[in-house]
Amino acid sequence: xxxxxxxxxxxxxxxxxxxxxxxxxxxxxxxxxxxxxxxxxxxxxxxxxxxxxxxxxxxxxxxxxxxxxxxxxxxxxxxxxxxxxxxxxxxxxxxxxxxxxxxxxxxxxxxxxxxxxxxxxxxxxxxxxxxxxxxxxxxxxxxxxxxxxxxxxxxxxxxxxxxxxxxxxxxxxxxxxxxxxxxxxxxxxxxxxxxxxxxxxxxxxxxxxxxxxxxxxxxxxxxxxxxxxxxxxxxxxxxxxxxxxxxxxxxxxxxxxxxxxxxxxxxxxxxxxxxxxxxxxxxxxxxxxxxxxxxxxxxxxxxxxxxxxxxxxxxxxxxxxxxxxxxxxxxxxxxxxxxxxxxxxxxxxxxxxxxxxxxxxxxxxxxxxxxxxxxxxxxxxxxxxxxxxxxxxxxxxxxxxxxxxxxxxxxxxxxxxxxxxxxxxxxxxxxxxxxxxxxxxxxxxxxxxxxxxxxxxxxxxxxxxxxxxxxxxxxxxx
Numbered sequence: 001x002x003x004x005x006x007x008x009x010x011x012x013x014x015x016x017x018x019x020x021x022x023x024x025x026x027x028x029x030x031x032x033x034x035x036x037x038x039x040x041x042x043x044x045x046x047x048x049x050x051x052x053x054x055x056x057x058x059x060x061x062x063x064x065x066x067x068x069x070x071x072x073x074x075x076x077x078x079x080x081x082x083x084x085x086x087x088x089x090x091x092x093x094x095x096x097x098x099x100x101x102x103x104x105x106x107x108x109x110x111x112x113x114x115x116x117x118x119x120x121x122x123x124x125x126x127x128x129x130x131x132x133x134x135x136x137x138x139x140x141x142x143x144x145x146x147x148x149x150x151x152x153x154x155x156x157x158x159x160x161x162x163x164x165x166x167x168x169x170x171x172x173x174x175x176x177x178x179x180x181x182x183x184x185x186x187x188x189x190x191x192x193x194x195x196x197x198x199x200x201x202x203x204x205x206x207x208x209x210x211x212x213x214x215x216x217x218x219x220x221x222x223x224x225x226x227x228x229x230x231x232x233x234x235x236x237x238x239x240x241x242x243x244x245x246x247x248x249x250x251x252x253x254x255x256x257x258x259x260x261x262x263x264x265x266x267x268x269x270x271x272x273x274x275x276x277x278x279x280x281x282x283x284x285x286x287x288x289x290x291x292x293x294x295x296x297x298x299x300x301x302x303x304x305x306x307x308x309x310x311x312x313x314x315x316x317x318x319x320x321x322x323x324x325x326x327x328x329x330x331x332x333x334x335x336x337x338x339x340x341x342x343x344x345x346x347x348x349x350x351x352x353x354x355x356x357x358x359x360x361x362x363x364x365x366x367x368x369x370x371x372x373x374x375x376x377x378x379x380x381x382x383x384x385x386x387x388x389x390x391x392x393x394x395x396x397x398x399x400x401x402x403x404x405x406x407x408x409x410x411x412x413x414x415x416x417x418x419x420x421x422x423x424x425x426x427x428x429x430x431x432x433x434x435x436x437x438x439x440x441x442x443x444x445x446x447x448x449x450x451x452x453x454x455x456x457x458x459x460x461x462x463x464x465x466x467x468x469x470x471x472x473x474x475x476x477x478x
Contacts (some may be wrong), residue, residue: 001319001349004461012316014298015343016468021459025447030440031204034450035068039291039331039353040269041241042216044068044206045436046348046451048333049428050358051075051220051245052301054383054419057368058085059117060361060428062092065215067205067432070354072243075220079233082219086237090214094207096162096183096192099124104132104150108143111135119365119427120195124182125153129189131182133157159184162191170199201429205436216240218271221261223253228260241269244289247296247304249273250280255287262288274335276312278324285330292330293356294321298337300359301383301417315350322351322455341438348439348451349458357431359383363419364428371421379426380418 003009004021027033037043049056049064049071061071073082092098100114100123111123115137125133133153143152158176160169160183173181173196180195208216218241219234221227231242244257249272258272272284273293281292295318297304297311305311314337322332334347335356347355361367362383369381399407425431448454 001351001455001458001460004459007462009316009462012313013462014313015315015337015346016465017313017462018315018346018460019463019467019471020345020349020442020445021461022445023447023457023459025444027444027447027449030437030444032449033440033443035436035439035443036206036451037331037353038452039333041070041218041291041354042208042210043070043354044208045432046344046352046354046439047432047435048072048218048354048356049361050299050335050356051218051243052358052362052383053077054362054369054381055358055367058088059366060364060368061085061089061217062098062215063366063428064432065089065208065217066092066094066097067201067429068208069432070208070216070218070241072218072220072241072356075222075245077219079230079237082234082239083237086217086219086239089217090210090238092215093192094209094213094215095202096194097198099182099190099193101126101190102135102149103127104153105148107145108140108147108149108152109145111140111149112145115140116365116371119429120180120193120198122180122193123149124157124190124193125149126190131157131159131184131190134180134182157182159188160194162186164194166199166203169194170196173199197429201433205432210240218243220245221257222246223251223257226260227257228264231261231266232264235264235266235268239268241271242266243271243293245271245273245293247274249275249293250277250283255283258284258287258289271333273333275321276317278320281321281324281330281332282328285325285328290330291353292321292325292332293335294318294332294352295335295337295356299335300339302336315346318347318352319350326351341435342442344435345439345442346460348454349442349446349460351455353451359417359419360431361428363421364431365421365426366428367419374418379421381421383417383419 035045045068047069049060051072051074053074056071064071123135124131133155134157135153139152158181160181162185183192185191219239220243221230223246269290271291272289276296284292298314318334325332331353333354334352344355443454446457
């Protein structure tokens with residue numbers, strides 16, 4: 001990447017301060033762009049769901065990996081639950097969505113509790129392993145909660161065979177005028193669910209699969225306590241990427257934790273952070289990090305900069321750290337500060353191999369929280385920062401009440417924020433589609449077919465606040 005007219009700025013820059021300059025391009029189609037990362041994580045789209053309790057759980061991990069990304073389980077999740085989540089994600093189908101299932105005798109109340117857990121908004125009614133009906137939100141309107149779903153379901157649903165290809169599935173659903181259908185094996189047993197949009201997505205996105213053809217998943221490890229022991233147990237569970245995580249990654253405890261993890265000879269990428277300087281990258285890589293996580297304070301739920309004055313504008317931080325990592329044969333993830341697809345494109349132009357997304361993904365059906373509604377009926381989920389008092393309370397459950405209360409006084413994050421679901425993009429796959437479309441298009445403007453080419457060829461200019469405002473459409477939602 002270079003700056004327009006070779007004019008290097010004298011101040012650090014955020015994503016809003018810069019823009020990409022179009023150049024001569026022979027890339028005529030977005031679909032000619034390959035967004036696979038080169039950092040060993042296997043991502044085929046450069047998106048990582050942040051290791052936040054309100055963001056990354058089993059549904060997020062499954063769905064994002066199916067579309068080529070990666071989710072990082074938070075460090076405060078007990079290992080027995082991590083084991084269950086990893087095994088569950090690894091058992092999911094790489095193409096078909098996991099259906100929500102109920103028996104015909106289950107109630108409408110049961111259905112109402114579950115139907116918002118996935119963006120496809122449907123429940124498959126199963127009897128003896130075979131689908132006998134489908135329930136959608138329309139079927140549940142104005143119905144007594146104790147009514148059995150067998151009485152309100154659409155019975156004899158159209159089904160798709162497990163060996164169906166994407167085009168045939170889309171055509172069959174279009175002809176039947178159905179949005180989705182259960183997928184069954186040769187014996188008629190339910191194996192998944194496929195929507196028309198899902199069929200299309202499977203031709204655009206490649207799943208992030210391990211060597212055995214299973215969806216990939218990552219997990220975070222804190223630097224307090226025995227990081228090496230926990231990392232060893234996570235590796236045994238089959239985690240595909242280890243993330244050593246603390247707000248201030250350029251510290252002695254992080255370097256010690258990295259050394260302990262390196263002593264395990266992990267055969268998976270090791271990520272460490274967070275840092276914002278070249279020296280931070282150098283020290284982490286020399287201690288054993290394959291990837292450095294970059295960002296202090298840019299997150300939507302983070303108050304670090306306002307509390308401490310510490311941090312660095314994110315675009316400049318990513319640019320400086322990526323150049324140092326490249327010199328050392330390592331990579332960086334841009335962590336935080338992305339609110340639009342353009343921000344993701346700019347982080348990649350600065351040299352990041354993947355971009356972490358937190359609160360943006362928290363406001364989706366796939367995030368772990370319960371779906372709630374405000375007084376105006378707008379759907380939202382609760383999000384909170386991982387240095388907030390709420391997160392600290394969860395992370396220190398094993399400590400004494402005194403120690404927990406004392407640590408709760410030192411918070412650097414918002415404990416409760418409403419993340420509203422975008423009515424047009426309520427699922428994480430909708431956001432992935434939007435982000436990937438923007439990044440692919442940015443690559444065509446630059447003339448790049450791969451992310452390394454994009455980072456090498458990108459030309460970036462510096463703009464005023466009014467320059468940024470000029471590029472914003474007047475329509476709501478942006």
